[in-house]
Amino acid sequence: xxxxxxxxxxxxxxxxxxxxxxxxxxxxxxxxxxxxxxxxxxxxxxxxxxxxxxxxxxxxxxxxxxxxxxxxxxxxxxxxxx
Amino acid sequence: xxxxxxxxxxxxxxxxxxxxxxxxxxxxxxxxxxxxxxxxxxxxxxxxxxxxxxxxxxxxxxxxxxxxxxxxxxxxxxxxxxxxxxxxxxxxxxxxxxxxxxxxxxxxxxxxxxxxxxxxxxxxxxxxxxxxxxxxxxxxxxxxxxxxxxxxxxxxxxxxxxxxxxxxxxxxxxxxxxxxxxxxxxxxxxxxxxxxxxxxxxxxxx
Numbered sequence: 334x335x336x337x338x339x340x341x342x343x344x345x346x347x348x349x350x351x352x353x354x355x356x357x358x359x360x361x362x363x364x365x366x367x368x369x370x371x372x373x374x375x376x377x378x379x380x381x382x383x384x385x386x387x388x389x390x391x392x393x394x395x396x397x398x399x400x401x402x403x404x405x406x407x408x409x410x411x412x413x414x415x
Numbered sequence: 416x417x418x419x420x421x422x423x424x425x426x427x428x429x430x431x432x433x434x435x436x437x438x439x440x441x442x443x444x445x446x447x448x449x450x451x452x453x454x455x456x457x458x459x460x461x462x463x464x465x466x467x468x469x470x471x472x473x474x475x476x477x478x479x480x481x482x483x484x485x486x487x488x489x490x491x492x493x494x495x496x497x498x499x500x501x502x503x504x505x506x507x508x509x510x511x512x513x514x515x516x517x518x519x520x521x522x523x524x525x526x527x528x529x530x531x532x533x534x535x536x537x538x539x540x541x542x543x544x545x546x547x548x549x550x551x552x553x554x555x556x557x558x559x560x561x562x563x564x565x566x567x568x569x570x571x572x573x574x575x576x577x578x579x580x581x582x583x584x585x586x587x588x589x590x591x592x593x594x595x596x597x598x599x600x601x602x603x604x605x606x607x608x609x610x611x612x613x614x615x616x617x618x619x620x621x
Contacts, residue, residue: 336532336533337528341605349582376541376608380608381604383548384557385576386554386557387554387558388577389577390551392458395458398455398457399454400454400474407475409445409449
């Protein structure tokens with residue numbers, strides 16, 4: 334039987350589908366019996382989804398980023414330099 | 416990658432005109448490119464680089480790299496997608512060239528275990544987070560918490576979970592082993608999970 338520590342250490346591999354088959358059964362068995370690890374997995378997956386959503390919608394939230402005019406001018410000037 | 420405007424990979428007629436102008440060396444075309452794309456690029460650079468000065472430098476360097484590489488741009492990707500990749504690579508080069516500062520340990524954000532391998536503290540289960548993440552204020556807090564992560568971990572979280580690059584590619588980009596990338600990604604997610612705990616609260620495990 335896996336311990337919580339072993340299960341949590343292999344979460345990323347499990348979600349990537351890279352956990353060896355021989356360990357998947359033990360992983361799932363532990364999850365069945367352990368409320369804490371089920372919660373941990375739920376929160377871990379939610380963290381990934383929430384971070385993706387937060388950054389994907391950054392422009393929607395903040396509106397177009399205002400770029401300092403001096404930066405724009407510096408880029409255009411640098412292009413013309415040999 | 417998670418470039419802007421995924422799924423719209425064919426350049427519009429307007430973009431084709433812009434590309435023609437760029438290839439012809441028209442100043443107005445370059446100015447239009449910089450004015451329309453630099454905001455998104457600065458936003459991406461700020462995720463990777465804490466210092467505003469570094470982020471601006473990265474955007475400038477990325478544009479200069481892009482200008483040089485224009486003859487090789489084949490138009491299969493959108494300009495915004497192409498520039499997105501370039502600015503990410505430029506940020507990584509900048510991070511590699513910077514002298515490493517000692518980072519705060521993230522150990523205190525990781526779960527702890529008893530000697531028998533059980534979790535030492537119960538994990539309260541979050542409620543349904545999707546409704547909460549619909550709120551712009553929540554997303555802002557999440558972005559702030561990602562920015563709190565130590566650079567060596569944040570970079571890998573951004574490349575794997577946000578840019579959606581695979582582990583091997585990230586390992587190559589950062590000149591790290593696959594094993595180190597995996598460990599840091601896992602630790603970064605765990606640390607972020609802890610940082611988001613107050614936001615999503617906990618319900619008793621079911």
